[in-house]
Amino acid sequence: xxxxxxxxxxxxxxxxxxxxxxxxxxxxxxxxxxxxxxxxxxxxxxxxxxxxxxxxxxxxxxxxxxxxxxxxxxxxxxxxxxxxxxxxxxxxxxxxxxxxxxxxxxxxxxxxxxxxxxxxxxxxxxxxxxxxxxxxxxxxxxxxxxxxxxxxxxxxxxxxxxxxxxxxxxxxxxxxxxxxxxxxxxxxxxxxxxxxxxxxxxxxxxxxxxxxxxxxxxxxxxxxxxxxxxxxxxxxxxxxxxxxxxxxxxxxxxxxxxxxxxxxxxxxxxxxxxxxxxxxxxxxxxxxxxxxxxxxxxxxxxxxxxxxxxxxxxxxxxxxxxxxxxxxxxxxxxxxxxxxxxxxxxxxxxxxxxxxxxxxxxxxxxxxxxxxxxxxxxxxxxxxxxxxxxxxxxxxxxxxxxxxxxxxxxxxxxxxxxxxxxxxxxxxxxxxxxxxxxxxxxxxxxxxxxxxxxxxxxxxxxxxxxxxxxxxxxxxxxxxxxxxxxxxxxxxxxxxxxxxxxxxxxxxxxxxxxxxxxxxxxxxxxxxxxxxxxxxxxxxxxxxxxxxxxxxxxxxxxxxxx
Numbered sequence: 279x280x281x282x283x284x285x286x287x288x289x290x291x292x293x294x295x296x297x298x299x300x301x302x303x304x305x306x307x308x309x310x311x312x313x314x315x316x317x318x319x320x321x322x323x324x325x326x327x328x329x330x331x332x333x334x335x336x337x338x339x340x341x342x343x344x345x346x347x348x349x350x351x352x353x354x355x356x357x358x359x360x361x362x363x364x365x366x367x368x369x370x371x372x373x374x375x376x377x378x379x380x381x382x383x384x385x386x387x388x389x390x391x392x393x394x395x396x397x398x399x400x401x402x403x404x405x406x407x408x409x410x411x412x413x414x415x416x417x418x419x420x421x422x423x424x425x426x427x428x429x430x431x432x433x434x435x436x437x438x439x440x441x442x443x444x445x446x447x448x449x450x451x452x453x454x455x456x457x458x459x460x461x462x463x464x465x466x467x468x469x470x471x472x473x474x475x476x477x478x479x480x481x482x483x484x485x486x487x488x489x490x491x492x493x494x495x496x497x498x499x500x501x502x503x504x505x506x507x508x509x510x511x512x513x514x515x516x517x518x519x520x521x522x523x524x525x526x527x528x529x530x531x532x533x534x535x536x537x538x539x540x541x542x543x544x545x546x547x548x549x550x551x552x553x554x555x556x557x558x559x560x561x562x563x564x565x566x567x568x569x570x571x572x573x574x575x576x577x578x579x580x581x582x583x584x585x586x587x588x589x590x591x592x593x594x595x596x597x598x599x600x601x602x603x604x605x606x607x608x609x610x611x612x613x614x615x616x617x618x619x620x621x622x623x624x625x626x627x628x629x630x631x632x633x634x635x636x637x638x639x640x641x642x643x644x645x646x647x648x649x650x651x652x653x654x655x656x657x658x659x660x661x662x663x664x665x666x667x668x669x670x671x672x673x674x675x676x677x678x679x680x681x682x683x684x685x686x687x688x689x690x691x692x693x694x695x696x697x698x699x700x701x702x703x704x705x706x707x708x709x710x711x712x713x714x715x716x717x718x719x720x721x722x723x724x725x726x727x728x729x730x731x732x733x734x735x736x737x738x739x740x741x742x743x744x745x746x747x748x749x750x751x752x753x754x755x756x757x758x759x760x761x762x763x764x765x766x767x768x769x770x771x772x773x774x775x776x777x778x779x780x781x782x783x784x785x786x787x788x789x790x791x792x793x794x795x796x797x798x799x800x801x802x803x804x805x806x807x808x809x810x811x812x813x814x815x816x817x818x819x820x821x822x823x824x825x826x827x828x829x830x831x832x833x834x835x836x837x838x839x840x
Contacts, residue, residue, distance in 0.1 A: 284309035294319035297331045305336040305359045311367045323378035328552035337383035351381045354589040360384040379556045385410045394418045398556035403564035406596035412568045420555045420576030422612045425547040427465040438532040441484040467543045470550040480537045483529040563596030572607035575614035585620025587706040590715040598622040618657040620706035628663040635670030653680045654705040669694035675728035681741040690750040693726040694757030726757030736765045740772040748780045749788040758797025774801030779809030
């Protein structure tokens with residue numbers, strides 16, 4: 279990528295600013311990035327190949343270019359270039375931010391009066407007092423790589439699809455981008471459908487079969503070639519073997535999907551990005567605050583507090599940054615994450631509903647590399663929503679200490695369906711003596727609501743889990759609510775507390791049930807309180823306290839008082 283002078287100032291009106299290729303600003307202590315538009319002007323990446331464009335403020339310690347990675351976003355000086363610089367990167371857009379990622383070497387203050395569309399931010403704080411901000415008047419939208427066709431009338435013919443694929447190896451059939459849920463009649467297409475795929479799927483042709491189900495073979499003159507029961511050519515009248523290279527199939531039309539259904543999927547898949555978004559990350563100490571209306575994180579890297587993971591020079595500057603996400607509307611996280619890898623807290627205040635994970639069981643994630651809302655190293659997690667909180671096949675988890683608060687003010691909390699068995703969790707560690715930065719990854723089982731410890735952290739106390747639905751229900755079926763030490767701890771402590779419904783002065787003001795059937799609730803100490811019914815299974819290493827204003831039907835096993 280070309281390297282430009284250290285400071286860049288851009289101004290535009292209604293026409294906005296289009297950036298076709300990556301820009302790198304040469305590192306300098308007084309470098310500045312200042313971008314502003316007016317009259318609805320947008321900042322847009324317009325790379326001809328469809329890649330997301332980056333504007334990078336370099337943090338490199340080099341003074342000349344010797345390698346393709348020099349001055350890039352992963353090239354950091356031994357001492358941060360902008361140490362002591364109080365001035366943030368300033369971006370103020372009257373319109374949208376689209377298909378572009380901003381990478382800054384110091385704190386950033388980004389205001390977008392429109393919406394974010396497949397755009398990202400990677401900022402770096404250099405002081406515990408630094409706060410990077412992303413303020414969006416509209417929505418944060420990242421398109422997922424799947425297009426859904428609901429209530430399909432006739433199931434797709436995957437036998438015909440497979441016959442075409444196996445017989446011809448056409449580019450459109452080298453892989454199967456379709457998923458189908460027979461229970462919901464939902465068809466799913468992955469990626470952006472090409473015109474060649476559209477044409478092939480609408481004009482599907484498969485070999486004509488004989489009575490034994492084998493493809494009919496014809497010679498170069500169009501004469502039928504006799505075959506045995508296994509579809510192998512029989513010798514010709516002279517006893518000579520017939521080469522398969524001298525034969526071809528007779529083709530007949532076949533239906534995989536109706537032409538109109540394929541056309542609809544083609545049309546609606548054209549806005550699928552050719553490259554997944556980079557997400558929103560903060561390195562170093564301090565705080566990252568994101569404000570918006572609705573946020574759909576799609577399949578991006580999500581929102582990540584990385585601490586010194588990418589730049590070891592940040593380790594002495596203070597604890598990893600906390601993350602605050604404030605939305606007036608909904609949060610959707612199809613295949614993404616909000617994570618603290620090095621100890622920062624996560625505080626989510628969502629005005630609407632929170633939807634984690636895949637909405638369809640046809641989409642499988644086995645041992646996925648990190649989806650959901652979780653802290654990998656002692657950070658607390660607070661998720662407060664005005665509407666429902668649905669975990670589906672994802673998780674909200676504190677993996678190595680740290681407390682978990684999940685509260686729906688007006689709706690329900692559902693811990694999910696348990697479709698995913700394990701997750702690879704990466705933790706950033708700083709040696710307290712040497713200051714060396716390392717990354718440790720562990721495969722940890724479970725989805726749902728989880729508080730646990732790394733297997734090699736014997737002195738870490740497992741965090742508490744608190745779930746509250748003052749006007750709704752708590753459901754922990756297949757996903758479950760689990761608090762467990764994966765490393766032996768002589769004084770483990772810990773408490774799981776579930777409270778559903780509300781009452782004032784002994785009068786029920788809002789009914790609320792707790793259903794912990796299936797995987798149930800497991801903890802060191804467990805407390806269940808509901809103004810409605812309590813059903814399911816509860817297991818505790820210590821005490822179990824159950825209080826219901828209605829009925830209780832629960833299997834409880836505790837090592838202490840029950």
